[in-house]
Amino acid sequence: MTAPTPAPAPAPDQNALARLGTAVRARLGAMPGIYRVPDERIELYAIGGFLAGEECGRLCAMIDQVAKPSALHELDYASGFRTSFSSDLDFHDPFVAAISARIDAVLGVPKSFGEPIQGQRYLPGQEFKPHNDWFYTSESYWPGEEQRGGQRSWTTMAYLNPVEAGGATAFTLLGINIAPTPGVLLLWNNALPNGRPNEATLHAGTPVEAGAKYIITKWYRTRRWR
Structure with a gap:
């Protein structure tokens, strides 16, 4: 008789991620006006009209004031992997704090688990190549991220302006382009x-082909972000 294959060891923060997934899944499933993309391989949702036009314009102006070349852990801007401009928005600003609180309320995740809202600007030719938002726990950066709040659980991202051409968000393994x-x-x-x-x-x-693309992104951890 063949011995049973041992169960894989739990991944870091696995139980916390499962609990958060269950709670947020139930909350979003009961929320009117939210759309789930019909693909069982991913839990991907959209809310139309979450931000008003005036709010979008104000956020774009704030991003222009603070944007700097993006980096990604060990990769710098010159690598060409992420060629947008980005910066965390001032979470003490009452307007930014109010937007952040609205996103918190959608997910129902504790406010303390959320990272600051990051603004991002893409000009023609700029892009962010295929990547995951969760952290690779085998990499050298993981101990620091573990101390800062652990693994990323949910991602939220809002579009702020019409883009003349290009700039879609592509889930490359699923064939989903938004x-x-x-x-x-x-x-x-x-x-x-x-x-x-x-x-x-x-x-x-x-890549943005014409015009510019502005977005804000907010990530959530499994515990208090530091």
Whole structure:
């Protein structure tokens, strides 16, 4: 008789990710006006008109004031992997804090779990190549991220302006391409229902072909962000 295959060891924060996934899934499922993308491989939702036009314009102006070349852990801007401009928005600003609180309220995740809202600007030719938002726990940056709040659970992203051409959000393993629509809030679970990282969340900000693309992003951890 063949010995049973041992169960894989729990991934870091797996239980916390599973609990958060269950809670947020139930909350979003009961929320009117929210759309779930019909693909069982990913928990991906959208809310139209989450931000008003005036709010979008104000956020774009704030991003222009603070944007600087984006980086990604060990990769700098010159690598070409992420060529947008980005910066955390001032979470003490009452306007930014109010937007952040509205996103918190959608998910029902504790405010303390959320990272600051990050603003991002893409000009023609700029992109963010396929990547996951969850952290690779085998990498050298993980101990620091573990101390800062642990694994990323949910991602939220709002589009702020019409883009003349290009700039879609592409979930590259799923064939899902979402065109930027001002005011729309996207939300997705970076984990599977069992709390392990979901490889299907691999996504890209495709190159802007004409005009500019502005977005805000807010990520949530499994515990208090520091």
